[in-house]
Amino acid sequence: MKNKNVPRLCVSALAFALAAxxxxxxxxxxxMDFFEPLPYLPPIPADNTMTPEKIxxxxxxxxxxxxSASGVISCATCHNPALGWADRIPRAVGHGGQVxxxxxxxxxxxxxxxxxxxxxxxxxxxxxxxxxIQADVEMNMTLAEAIERLKEFDIYHEHFGxxxxxxxxxxxxDNVAHAIATFERTLNTPNSPLDRFLRGDMQAMSDSQVExxxxxxxxxxxxxxxxxALTDSNFHRFELPGSTDEGRFVVTGDEMDMFAFxxxxxxxxxxxxxxxxxxxxxxxxxxxxxxxxxxLGQDFTDTELDRLVDFxxxxxGEMPRVEIPALP
Amino acid sequence: MKNKNVPRLCVSALAFALAAxxxxxxxxxxxMDFFEPLPYLPPIPADNTMTPEKIxxxxxxxxxxxxSASGVISCATCHNPALGWADRIPRAVGHGGQVxxxxxxxxxxxxxxxxxxxxxxxxxxxxxxxxxIQADVEMNMTLAEAIERLKEFDIYHEHFGxxxxxxxxxxxxDNVAHAIATFERTLNTPNSPLDRFLRGDMQAMSDSQVExxxxxxxxxxxxxxxxxALTDSNFHRFELPGSTDEGRFVVTGDEMDMFAFxxxxxxxxxxxxxxxxxxxxxxxxxxxxxxxxxxLGQDFTDTELDRLVDFxxxxxGEMPRVEIPALP
Numbered sequence: 001m002k003n004k005n006v007p008r009l010c011v012s013a014l015a016f017a018l019a020a021x022x023x024x025x026x027x028x029x030x031x032m033d034f035f036e037p038l039p040y041l042p043p044i045p046a047d048n049t050m051t052p053e054k055i056x057x058x059x060x061x062x063x064x065x066x067x068s069a070s071g072v073i074s075c076a077t078c079h080n081p082a083l084g085w086a087d088r089i090p091r092a093v094g095h096g097g098q099v100x101x102x103x104x105x106x107x108x109x110x111x112x113x114x115x116x117x118x119x120x121x122x123x124x125x126x127x128x129x130x131x132x133i134q135a136d137v138e139m140n141m142t143l144a145e146a147i148e149r150l151k152e153f154d155i156y157h158e159h160f161g162x163x164x165x166x167x168x169x170x171x172x173x174d175n176v177a178h179a180i181a182t183f184e185r186t187l188n189t190p191n192s193p194l195d196r197f198l199r200g201d202m203q204a205m206s207d208s209q210v211e212x213x214x215x216x217x218x219x220x221x222x223x224x225x226x227x228x229a230l231t232d233s234n235f236h237r238f239e240l241p242g243s244t245d246e247g248r249f250v251v252t253g254d255e256m257d258m259f260a261f262x263x264x265x266x267x268x269x270x271x272x273x274x275x276x277x278x279x280x281x282x283x284x285x286x287x288x289x290x291x292x293x294x295x296l297g298q299d300f301t302d303t304e305l306d307r308l309v310d311f312x313x314x315x316x317g318e319m320p321r322v323e324i325p326a327l328p
Numbered sequence: 329m330k331n332k333n334v335p336r337l338c339v340s341a342l343a344f345a346l347a348a349x350x351x352x353x354x355x356x357x358x359x360m361d362f363f364e365p366l367p368y369l370p371p372i373p374a375d376n377t378m379t380p381e382k383i384x385x386x387x388x389x390x391x392x393x394x395x396s397a398s399g400v401i402s403c404a405t406c407h408n409p410a411l412g413w414a415d416r417i418p419r420a421v422g423h424g425g426q427v428x429x430x431x432x433x434x435x436x437x438x439x440x441x442x443x444x445x446x447x448x449x450x451x452x453x454x455x456x457x458x459x460x461i462q463a464d465v466e467m468n469m470t471l472a473e474a475i476e477r478l479k480e481f482d483i484y485h486e487h488f489g490x491x492x493x494x495x496x497x498x499x500x501x502d503n504v505a506h507a508i509a510t511f512e513r514t515l516n517t518p519n520s521p522l523d524r525f526l527r528g529d530m531q532a533m534s535d536s537q538v539e540x541x542x543x544x545x546x547x548x549x550x551x552x553x554x555x556x557a558l559t560d561s562n563f564h565r566f567e568l569p570g571s572t573d574e575g576r577f578v579v580t581g582d583e584m585d586m587f588a589f590x591x592x593x594x595x596x597x598x599x600x601x602x603x604x605x606x607x608x609x610x611x612x613x614x615x616x617x618x619x620x621x622x623x624l625g626q627d628f629t630d631t632e633l634d635r636l637v638d639f640x641x642x643x644x645g646e647m648p649r650v651e652i653p654a655l656p
Contacts (some may be wrong), residue, residue: 071416072417072421078400082391082652088399088655095425097424322652324652326647
């Protein structure tokens, strides 16, 4: 999906603007080839068509706290739209104030990920959606109870019927998962400074951000953080100081997966702190430094860190404008 | 603020439309005189001017969970915009999953109330706003800690500065209260069927709702439920079966106030279930029947109940459209 012509044309203008001493246009263009603009929508699975009715229902369910045992916890509690669709605390707080083991990942752009959860234990959003409802430290409700609660409301009969018109008994767990996943696939953040830069607006990133982009490539960050969401959706061993979380090993039992986690998306990383599987690192400079040390075996200088962090800020896109639904 | 001319003119049209057998126009007009349309804004206190900057800051604070001990509870947790700005559970669930003693009142139209909380222990929204932050069963944070947390964010320094430009040290508890109260005064629900009916649209209420309105007056409900928010903001003894809550007595120590609660607003009553101080009554028919028995000494017939409940539905106004703020 890369259009190399547009950036190259504009790079000439940038080279002119930067005058002598700046990076040659071709060099910047080569760096740009490592990145892809974020599409407005992620891939839509063939067995879960995106329809307005399903998006609307999914939005209602996403904000619905009655499918939690306490009646006050919804998907939006931890995936809070006010907080980058995450929670900005180290580890999720759920049912009865219990603190979970891991940091809440943002749902923003999660449709671009090729597996879900830190340990990738579900392949897609449909698989992910039902987990937190049932987890005893999150919403703590059986799916059977959740379905019963939803059936109490006439308006849910209407909305499930509209979203799944061929299903004679549409209020069921598969459809809950399909609707939530469909809504989540609309929660994308296009038009970040990087995206606009890649599309040819050479003023969209600052000079420091451009330097950060180059360093991101040269240092090797891009080896794992690539693709539209800046993740390879693959698993890499990472020993976070203080963390005993065995990561993907818990899922596969394979020693090779011990302490391995799926590469997180870097989209909106500046507004989805704190970082890592247990959220123990609050500052983006510290997070970048730690990644350099652990994954690349190098200590970034303060200048390098500043540039990389500046580049991270260029990954903050337009937040989805979601109107809070009126629930029954 | 009543304009009797407009309704009277239109009442003639209704009488024509209803043809023979319907209530005479003058009779309906007399009933209408017991009610007032809801203004778009409640009274604004002289010491807390409403400005766009203060509204915006108040909105941020209303959605801000970092001023709770857990980091996940905000005003919007219990006063959930998706749920009529209340929580639709019997009693509020707060810090650590603790269940409070009382039902969460909606913040909708709360600026029209002449006292706040079920027991009226605060005179205004400025007084109310800081209570839930500190309550150990709600957000469980000292105001000193809350202020410190807010001060960690540059954007709050900007927003408090813009909202309180004459204050050299604007991030303080008084300003938190003033900003939240200002935002809350924007959360009103004008243009309900009753409001449109009172303004002359005689088709805005159904025949059954008009009959319910008349019964509401004739039975005496309007003695306490009057004014723009359909509450006298006064305290009345009410012995709810199963409740041991001493109500306003806890505030005043006056035996006259034992089991007394402030008359709740009936605005949006159909979407702010469950009812009464402990939320023990989920169904609006049951709530109306109980009020008839306890406060008026009468058992409504099923037909009367249906009409009164239909009229209650005519009190649901336009919900405020609030965009979820992006918090730092």
